[in-house]
Each structure stands twice: as structure tokens, then as C-alpha cells.
Amino acid sequence: MWSKVWLFQLVVVVMATLSHCENIRVENYELSESNANSCEVIIAASRFDGDCCSMNTTQANGCVLNIVNGRCKISGQYWTLDWTSTYSAGGAKCPPSEYPEFASAAYVTEAPATADEGSGAFEVVGTAALSVLAIGLVSLVM
Numbered sequence: 001m002w003s004k005v006w007l008f009q010l011v012v013v014v015m016a017t018l019s020h021c022e023n024i025r026v027e028n029y030e031l032s033e034s035n036a037n038s039c040e041v042i043i044a045a046s047r048f049d050g051d052c053c054s055m056n057t058t059q060a061n062g063c064v065l066n067i068v069n070g071r072c073k074i075s076g077q078y079w080t081l082d083w084t085s086t087y088s089a090g091g092a093k094c095p096p097s098e099y100p101e102f103a104s105a106a107y108v109t110e111a112p113a114t115a116d117e118g119s120g121a122f123e124v125v126g127t128a129a130l131s132v133l134a135i136g137l138v139s140l141v142m
Contacts, residue, residue, distance in 0.1 A: 023081040030092075031067040031085045037078050039063035039099060046076025052085070052094035053102040066095045072102075 025031065035042060039055045042063050052070025055063055065072065065079070069092045073082040097103035 023083070025081070026084045026086065028086045030087050031083050032064060033079065033081070033083075034058060034062055034064045035078050036060070036062045042074075042076065042078045043099065043102075045078060046074050048102055049073040053099075054095045054097035055099050055102060056096075057098060066097075068092050068094055070094045 038061055039057055042055070050071040050073050052067050053072035053074065054066040054068075056066070058064050065074075067083050067085045069085055069088045071082075071084040074080065094103050
């Protein structure tokens with residue numbers, strides 16, 4: 001039988017992990033991610049930070065993100081990631097982008113107010129759901 005202390009510690013770790021989920025990567029190669037939405041739609045609904053978020057339109061009018069020898073952090077509806085590429089072989093630099101304001105220099109942009117309100121509501125509901133789950137697990141053991 002599990003001890004109550006061990007189960008409580010497990011619940012706390014799971015809650016902390018789930019409440020702060022973010023796609024974080026640090027790799028020594030080029031990083032790439034594609035999305036079916038257009039770059040304009042993604043930019044309008046996201047907050048950006050970093051020095052290399054090279055975005056280009058795909059043939060299907062989606063968006064591809066490329067990161068080389070730099071960092072890109074995006075928080076939004078379509079991408080939530082914090083990726084760093086340390087790839088610098090041959091003097092590699094951030095690739096050309098249709099949106100150079102996100103590719104070449106450090107910057108921070110703010111997402112629209114409606115996107116912030118939606119994510120805040122999600123965080124409250126997500127936290128409440130995790131709390132109910134934790135109480136349920138603890139009551140099962142008692």
C-alpha cells in the first residue's frame with residue numbers, strides 16, 4: 001500500500017509539471033517546425049522573444065519556422081515553444097525570413113489582449129481541474 005506522503009508528493013510533482021508545460025529544446029543543429037496556419041495569423045495571435053525566429057510561407061500557405069544559431073520563444077495559440085539552436089558550423093546564421101523583424105535582432109512583441117484573456121481563462125480552468133484531480137487522488141488513499 002502506498003503511503004499518504006508518497007502519494008501527496010507524486011500529486012504535487014504532477015501538478016507542477018502539467019501547469020508549466022512548455023516545449024523547450026536546446027539542440028546543436030537547425031530546428032524547424034511547420035504549421036498549417038499562415039504566418040500572419042500566427043504573428044497576430046502570438047508573443048515573440050529571441051534573436052532568430054525565421055518564418056516563411058509554405059507552398060500550402062502555411063508557415064514554417066526555422067531557427068539556426070539563435071533562440072526563438074513563441075507563446076500563443078498556434079505555437080508555444082522556447083527553442084535554441086547552437087548550430088554554428090561554417091558561420092551559420094539565422095536564415096532569411098519573410099518577417100525580418102523576428103529573425104535578426106532581439107525583440108519582444110505583445111499578443112493581442114483577446115489572446116491573453118483566453119489563455120488566462122484556460123490557466124484558471126486547468127489549475128482548477130488539476131486541484132480536483134489531486135483532491136480525488138488523495139481521498140482515494142485516505
